Amino acid sequence: MQTASKKVINGWAMYDWANSVYNLVITTTFFPAYYAAVTSLKNFPDGITFLGRHFVNTELKDYVLAFGFLVIALLSPILSSIADYKGNKKNFMRFFCYMGAASCSLLYFFNKDHVTLGLMCFMFAGIGFYGSQVFYNSYLPEIAAEKDMDRISAKGYTMGYIGSVLMQLVGFALVMTMEDKGLALTITFLLVGIWWVGFAQITFARLPISPKSERQAKKHVLVNGFHELKIVWQQVIKMPVLKRYLGAFFFYSMGVQTVMLVAIDFGIKELKLADDKLIITAVIIQLVAIAGAVAMSKLSATYGNIKVLIFTVLLWIGVCIAGYFITTELHFYILASLVGLVMGGIQSLSRSTYSKLMPETKDTASFFSFYDVTEKFAIVIGLFSFGLIEGITNSMRNSLLALIAFFVLGLLMLLATAATQKNKTVTY
Numbered sequence: 007m008q009t010a011s012k013k014v015i016n017g018w019a020m021y022d023w024a025n026s027v028y029n030l031v032i033t034t035t036f037f038p039a040y041y042a043a044v045t046s047l048k049n050f051p052d053g054i055t056f057l058g059r060h061f062v063n064t065e066l067k068d069y070v071l072a073f074g075f076l077v078i079a080l081l082s083p084i085l086s087s088i089a090d091y092k093g094n095k096k097n098f099m100r101f102f103c104y105m106g107a108a109s110c111s112l113l114y115f116f117n118k119d120h121v122t123l124g125l126m127c128f129m130f131a132g133i134g135f136y137g138s139q140v141f142y143n144s145y146l147p148e149i150a151a152e153k154d155m156d157r158i159s160a161k162g163y164t165m166g167y168i169g170s171v172l173m174q175l176v177g178f179a180l181v182m183t184m185e186d187k188g189l190a191l192t193i194t195f196l197l198v199g200i201w202w203v204g205f206a207q208i209t210f211a212r213l214p215i216s217p218k219s220e221r222q223a224k225k226h227v228l229v230n231g232f233h234e235l236k237i238v239w240q241q242v243i244k245m246p247v248l249k250r251y252l253g254a255f256f257f258y259s260m261g262v263q264t265v266m267l268v269a270i271d272f273g274i275k276e277l278k279l280a281d282d283k284l285i286i287t288a289v290i291i292q293l294v295a296i297a298g299a300v301a302m303s304k305l306s307a308t309y310g311n312i313k314v315l316i317f318t319v320l321l322w323i324g325v326c327i328a329g330y331f332i333t334t335e336l337h338f339y340i341l342a343s344l345v346g347l348v349m350g351g352i353q354s355l356s357r358s359t360y361s362k363l364m365p366e367t368k369d370t371a372s373f374f375s376f377y378d379v380t381e382k383f384a385i386v387i388g389l390f391s392f393g394l395i396e397g398i399t400n401s402m403r404n405s406l407l408a409l410i411a412f413f414v415l416g417l418l419m420l421l422a423t424a425a426t427q428k429n430k431t432v433t434y
Contacts, residue, residue, distance in 0.1 A: 009149065009150050009151045010149035013212055014213065015149060016212070017212025018212070018213060019162040020165065021099075021205075021209040022142075022165045022169070023165040023166060023168065023169035024201065024203075024206040024208075025139075025166070025202050026165075026169055027173040027198045027202060028131060028135045029135070029170060030170035030174055030288060031170070031174060031198050032128070032195070033132070033266075034269070034270055034288050034291075035174065036174075036191050036285070037128065038271050039270065039274065040188070041063070041124065041128075042271070042274045044116070044117060044118050044124070045121060050118075056122070061397070064268070065393040065397040067125070067271075067393075068390070068392055068396075072386045073129065074129040075383075075385045075389070076383075076386050078132075078133055078137055078378075078382050079378075079382035081137065082140045082375045082379055082382070083235050083375050085137070085140070096215060099210075102133070102134045103138045103203065103206050104203065105137070106134020108134075110131045110198040111195065111198070112199075113128070113195035114192045114193070114195055116192065117188070117192075140375055143377070144373070145213060146159060146357065147364070149214075156358045158358075159357050159361070160358075163353060163354045164296050171289055173201050176197065177194035177197070178285055178289075180194055231375065234375070237372070239376070242376070245363070246426045250419055250426055251360070251419075252360075252380055253419040254416045254420040254422075255356055255377075255381070256380050257412050257416035258319050258322065258412065258413055258417070259385065259416075260385070260388035260409070262352055262353070264388035264389055264391075265322070266345075266349060267385075267389065268389075269345060270284050271402065272329070272402050273287065277332070277333070277334075277335065277338055287342045290346065291342050291343070291346035293346070294343050294346030294347050295351075299354045301347075301351065302318065302351030302355045303358075306355055306358075311355055311359040311362070315352065315356070315359065316420045319413055320417065321344065322348055322352070323413045325344055325348070326413060328341055329406050330406045388409065392408065
């Protein structure tokens with residue numbers, strides 16, 4: 007196939023620009039800082055009461071987000087199957103975009119008297135973000151030739167990092183200039199939703215309508231998606247390289263995504279860093295991630311995707327080991343820079359590697375649903391493990407030990423993937 011026009015490619019990448027503000031502002035910087043302040047021991051000395059139980063504030067946040075990922079993991083097979091058969095994946099992408107953006111904006115009303123509202127909006131914002139990603143990712147093999155996938159995938163992440171940093175700077179300016187810091191933060195949440203919806207219109211205007219599947223749905227609409235996953239799995243198990251790669255992706259995603267979601271919480275609780283320093287750290291991470299995504303794309307062209315992923319996972323293991331021992335602000339900045347370097351690279355390269363290894367098919371949404379379900383269940387396990395260990399030991403450092411184990415398992419599976427590749431003389 008031929009790579010789509012520059013207009014289409016830029017329109018696709020613009021969705022990363024639009025929705026990555028959620029990833030940075032809501033999951034990484036401003037919301038964690040605001041949540042920590044609102045739910046602090048000063049306001050809730052006995053912990054947060056939820057469903058009749060008392061929770062450590064960050065533990066409860068991990069559980070709520072993990073539940074949101076579980077919802078996505080269960081919904082995406084149904085939705086992507088409908089999108090494949092009806093050729094309307096753009097409509098589903100639009101629906102989840104609007105849900106996520108609205109939830110971000112509703113965080114404007116989150117305060118110590120409305121903690122449950124804040125947590126629910128936080129969860130639905132995540133469902134909107136990751137729900138739309140299923141359909142966004144599935145466009146990649148439709149608009150990019152195999153030789154261009156690494157470059158275009160990296161372009162999307164790069165656009166996302168640039169856009170999110172700009173929105174972050176807007177929020178930072180509000181915090182610095184407004185006397186009421188809490189109001190400045192909630193206004194930023196409102197602007198995130200507006201930014202997300204506004205720039206997404208460029209994507210929706212430029213992306214093509216996907217073709218309908220030539221196959222007929224074999225099951226009822228509510229179960230056909232899971233039937234499709236079974237069909238995908240039956241193809242995957244006949245492809246040894248792809249099968250081992252997905253196993254590796256499952257394990258190292260438990261670590262990667264969890265680190266990205268809890269890094270700022272770690273800085274707040276374990277190192278007692280001030281909010282402004284955490285915000286600056288997050289900007290550094292995003293800027294370094296741009297270089298990381300581009301560098302990993304170039305390295306993969308020289309050494310192959312799997313070898314570069316092996317190297318990247320080794321770096322992630324080092325990050326987690328170092329994180330267990332760090333005690334100073336300088337250590338955190340150094341570690342955050344390394345996280346940024348490997349964060350963009352591993353996400354971009356994981357997506358393009360899967361696009362290359364999957365068989366040629368028109369039902370790309372079903373294959374990317376499988377990919378996303380794999381990732382989402384990995385995140386559920388990662389977040390739940392992290393929160394559970396913190397709740398038991400009252401220390402986020404101990405939770406890092408579980409992440410190290412996940413990364414090691416992912417590394418072993420990547421080595422098995424490389425060995426299988428070599429035997430089959432596969433070049434990816």
